[in-house]
Amino acid sequence: MKRDRESSAACFRDAGFTLVELLVASAITVVLAGIMIAMLAQMSRTWVRSGGGLAARQQAEQALDVLARDLESAILHRDGRVWLAATIQPDQSGAGDAGGTLGAWSPPVRKPGAANPGSASSSLALEPASGRIEDCRFGMAGVWLRFVANVPDRNAQPGDTSAPRVISYQIVRRAVSAAAGSAQRYALFRAEVRPYADESPARERSAFVVGFDVFAPAYNSAAGGGNLGDAGTVRRPRRDLLLANDVIDFGVRFFRRDPSAPGGERVLFPRANGNLGFAATTDAEARPPNPDVAAGAMSYGFPTEAELLVRVLTEEGARQIEALEAGRLAGRGWWEIALAHSVVLTRSMALEATP
C-alpha cells in the first residue's frame, strides 16, 4: 500500500507543471493569440474588402452583360416615333413603388445634385478632362434609359413571346425594408413591358397595344407602374425587377459613326451644351416633348455605338453612404466615400441595328 502511495505521488509529481512553466506558457499563448487575432482581423478586413469589391464587380459585370445584350437587340426605325431615349435625371420624382417616396433625391442631404455641373461635389460631369466615361458622373439619379428591343423568350404565351418590347433601365433609391425609417439604398432596375397579353386589361398595357414609342404617355406616367409587365413599369419598376444592388451611377454615351468627325465618330449624347435628354427619332417638329426634360434640352440622332457605365458601391461603401445620408457620419463628402468604396465598370459596344 505504501509502495503504491509512493508510486502515485511520484507520478503526480512527474505530470505537474511548475508555476514558471505555466507563466511562460501563458505568456507565449497570449502573444501568439494576439498575433493571430491581429492577423485574422487584418485578413478579415482584406477579405471583406476584396470580397465586397469582387461582388460589386460581379454585379456590375452581370448588369452590363444584360444591358449590352438588350441594346444589341434594340430596334430603331426612322418613322417619327421615339425608339430609344435616355434622360439624365435631376431627380427621380415619381419613381414610386421601388423608388420610395417622392422627393427622396432632394439635395443636399443625399447624393449631391446636378445643379453645379463640373464642381467637385456635383453628380453631373458629362465631359471630364480625360474624356473617358469612367470619369463621368450622370447626375443625381443616373440615366433613365429605355428602348425597344426584341429579346428571346419562352414562346409559350403571347406575354412571353420572343417579340419586341419596351425595356427600361434606371437607378432607384429605395428603402431596404417596408419598416418606417428603413435604410435607403441605391439599386439598378431593369423593367420590361410584356409584348402582348390575351386578357384585358393586361393587353391594353402591353407594348404591342401601347405602341413602340417610348415617349408614349403610358410609358412615362407613374400611374400604372409597379405591375409586372405593364407599360407603367418603364417609369415605376416593380420591386423584384432589381438588376444590381448598390449602383450609385448608371450612364450611357451614344455615338454615331461619322467619317467627317474627329476620330470617326461624333457624340450624340450627352452633349456639351448640357442637354439632359436624348431621343432616337426623326422629324424634329412632330416629335412629342420628353416629359422629363425642359423644352430645348434634347439631343437627337440615331446612335451606332454606345459606352456604358455602372458604378457599384462595395458593402462597406454602401454602409458609409447610408450612414452619411442618415446624418450619422460627418466629415467626409458623399463622392469621397463613393470614390473610395466603389468599382466602375464600363463597356463599349456597337448597336447592331441601324434605322
Place this chain on the structure above:
Amino acid sequence: MRTKRDGFAVVLVAALLAAIVLLLVALAGLARSELRSVRQRTAAEQARRNAIVGMRVAIGRLQAAAGPDARSTATAQHVGARNSRWTGVWSDAGAPLWLVSGAPADADVEVTTSGPGADGALLVGANTCSLADGAVAAFFEEIAEADSPGAASVGRYAFWIGDEGVKGNVGVVDRIDSVPLPPWAEIDDPVATAAERARLRQLIAHRAGNDAVEGFALAAETDATARARWAQFGAALTPAQLRFQELGTAQETENYRAFLRRRFHDFTVCSAGVLANAASGGLRRNFSDLQASAVPAAVRDLERFRPVNGRLPISAGTAPAGEPSAQVKPIVTEWALDFVPYHEDGGNRLLLGCRLRVELWNPFNLPLAQNASGVPDFWVRVGETPASGLPAVRVRGPAGEVGTFDLGGVLGATRAVPLDLPGDVAAGRVTRIETVLADAWDTGLTVDDPTPEDASDDLLRFEAADDAALAITIVLTTGEGAPLTTLSGSPSRGFARSTSGGWTVVGNAPFAAGDGGVERLGVSYHFRLDPARGSWGDWIAPSAPLLAAADLKAVRLGWESELWRSVGADPAACAAAVRAQFASDELFSSGTALAPFDFTVQRNLSIAALGQLSAELERALGIGNPWGGARNTVFDEAFFNPVPRSWRAGETLPNVRHRVVPDSAGREPTAAELGGEGAARFLLVDGAFNVNSTSAEAWTIAFGRAVLGWTDASGAAADFENPFFGLGQSAPFAQSGARGVRQFPDEAIRALAREIVQRIGVRPRPFRSLGEFVNSGVLQDAIDAAGLNTRLEFCADLGGVAPERFSVNYLTQAAVLNTLAPLLAVRSDTFTIRVAAEALNPALPTDDPDHVAARAWCEAVLQRLPEYVDPAEDAMVRPPNAADNATLGRRFRIAQFRWLGPDDI
C-alpha cells in the same frame, strides 16, 4: 494515465485533421463549382461571339452575292432541291450561289444536324415552322484559334440567309388617308379633294391582301372591328407579332396561331426593295420628273394631258415619229374620198361630185372634246401639206379627146375640209362624218352620152400615168392645223357613178392604171381596218390609227351600216355585242362601245400605265402585255414617284408603297429630289415582291386587296372585293358597265396564285428581269388557266356572263400590272440571317457530350439600300466593272438584330 492522455491526443489530432480535410474538400467543391460556373459563362459568351463571327461572315457573303444590282434571287424550289428553302442568287454567269454556310455547290444535299457525325445545325425547326418541309439546316464552318494545338476547332457556326422578298408582306396597311392634300397641286385641273386622294387606291396595290388568304379567314373587311384588327398588322415589327391578333373564339385564335406557325416561309412584315434595274444595273428613273432628259416625250405627254371639264382635249402628242406616243385623238377607222364624174342633166358638160367620209372612233373612256366655241375640231387636209395636191389623171372622152384632170382643183387651195361633229365623240363610240365637197364641179369637158351603163361603156375613162401618181395622203388635224393622223392610200379598187337618185355603188373591180389599162368611170379612195389582219383589237391604238398598206382593206362603198350603239351598263349586252362585233366582217356595224384606252386624271403611279402608249407599226397595248417585247424593259428602267408641291418631309408619298430613306450621312432628301429623275436614290418600296416567289400565299397577298368606299365621279360609293382596274384612271368617270373594274371572290385570287406558282415553279431558273417576266406571259396564262374570264362563278360581278376579249371587262395581264407593277421585282433586297453557333471544348473528343460547351443563336434582318458600298459613286449609274461597287454593289444595313433562345428555333 499516460495511455489515456496519449489516446486523447490521437483523437484530437484526428479530429483536427478531419476538420482540415473537410475544409479542404469544401473549398475544393466550392472552387470547382465556381470554376464550372465561370466556364459555363465563358463558354456561353464564347458561343455568342462565335455567333457574331458567323453573322459577320454571312453578311459579307450576302454583300458579295446580292449586293450588285444585276442579280435575281429565289428559293431552291426552282431546282427541286432537298433544301428547298435555301436562297439562291442568280447572275448571268451560270449556276446559282446558295446563301448558306459551307458554300455548297448544290442545294440537293443532305445536312446532318444531330448525333456525333453532325455536320450542320438546324436553323429553322418546329418552333419556327411547323411544316414538315419547313425545316432549314446548313453546314458548319469551323473556327480555329491560331495558337491552339493543331489548330483544333474551338467553335463553329452555321448560317442560313432567308429571302424575305419572296414572302407576302402582310404588314403593308392602307396609308392613303395620310397622303397630304392637295396631292396634285401642279395640275391645272385638279380634283384636289379627298375623293381624288381616295382614288389613289385604284392606281396601286395600296395594301396587302391578307384577307384573301385562306388561313386569315376572318370577318370581311367591311366589318369595322375586323378592319381595326387588320390595321394592327401595320404595327407588327416582326412576324412573331402576327400571332397577337385575336380572332373570334379562343379556338379560332388558336387555329390562327397554328396557321401562322405553318406559314413562316410565306409571310413577312419587313420586306422592302431598292428601285434598281436588275437587268442591267443602276437605279430606275423616275418618270414623274417631266423635265428629266431620260423621260420620253410620250410619257411627258401622258403626264400632261388631263381632261378639262370632264372632256379630253385633243392632242397629237410630241413624240417623234416611230416612237411610242401618248395622243388623245379619235382613231380613224374608215375613210373615203370619192370623185365621181357625171353628166350634166340636160346638157353635155362633164361634172364632178366629190365627197369625204370619215369614221372616227373614240377609244377613251371619256368624251373627246367638242370645241365649245363652235370652231370645228377636226379638219381633213388632203395632201401632207397645203401645197401638195391630189393626183392628176388623164380624162379621155368618147371622141378620143384627152385632158388632164386635177382632182385637187375640187378642194381649193387649202385642201382643208372641216368635219362638223354633231357633238362630243362619246366614250368608246364611233361617229361618222360625211361632207360633200363638191356637188357639181365643172370639169370644163363635154361628153355626149350622159348615161354610161357599165364598165365597158366607152363614155369616159380615167387614166393614171402610173400607180404612184394615184396615191394621196389625207391628214386629220385639229382646228389649229396640228396633224393628228396621216393616212395614205391608192384607189386600187372601186369605182362609182352617179345616178339621178344619188350616190350609188356599182362595182368593186380593180382600178388598173397605165395607158394600156382598163379605165374606170370614177375614182374612189375608201379604206378601213382589215379584220383579216388579225384581231384588230390588238392593233389599233391612238398613235397608230391605221397601219401599213397591208393593214388596210379597200371595201365596198357601203356606209349604210348603223353607228355604234352604247350598251350602257349592261355587261351581258356588252359581251354579246362585242362577240357579234368580231364575228362580223363589218367592224363597226354592231352596237358596242369599246374603250380600251385609259386617260390620265391623276399622276400615274404604275409603269403599267404606259400600256396605252404605242408606236406606229406596233401592236397596241403592248406595255404590260406579253407582246410588248423590248418595250417591256421599261418595267426595269423606270417607275413613277410623283411628289405634290405641298409635300413636306415625313409625309406619306402619293405612291404609298414608297418609303423615304436618307443617305448614310443621315441626310433626308428634299421634295424636289424625291420628285426628280434620281428619286430612287432615296426610296425603298415597302412590301416589294419578288416575282420568282413560289409561295401561293405570298402571291395571294400580292393579288388580293379590298377597296372600300370607292366613289365614282358622281359621288356614288362602292366597295370592291379584290378588284383589278383595267382602266385605273378613268374608271370613276365611265359608265358602270364600261369601267373595266373586275372584282373577284377570294377563291378566284387563290386560284390565280396557285396557277402562277405552278408556272413559276417549273422554270429552271428565275426571271432575270421584269421585262422577261412580262413578256413570258405567265401572268396572262395564269389568268386564263384560273378561269378569271371564263368561269362563271368568277364572273359574278358581270352578272354571271363571261366578258368578251377586248372588252374593258376582260381581265388582262396589263390590268393586273396596273396596280401591281410598283411593287414587283425579280430579286429581293431584304434578307433574314439566322446563325447557330457552338463553343467547343477541343480537349474532349467530338463524341463526348461535353464537347459542345455552349450554343447560341442570333438573327438579323438585312436591308439593301440604294447607296453603294462606296457612297461617293453616283447611285443611279452602274459602276465600272473594276470598281469595288461593281463587286459589292449596294450597301446592306442591319435593320433588326436579336438573340434567339432554343424555343425560337
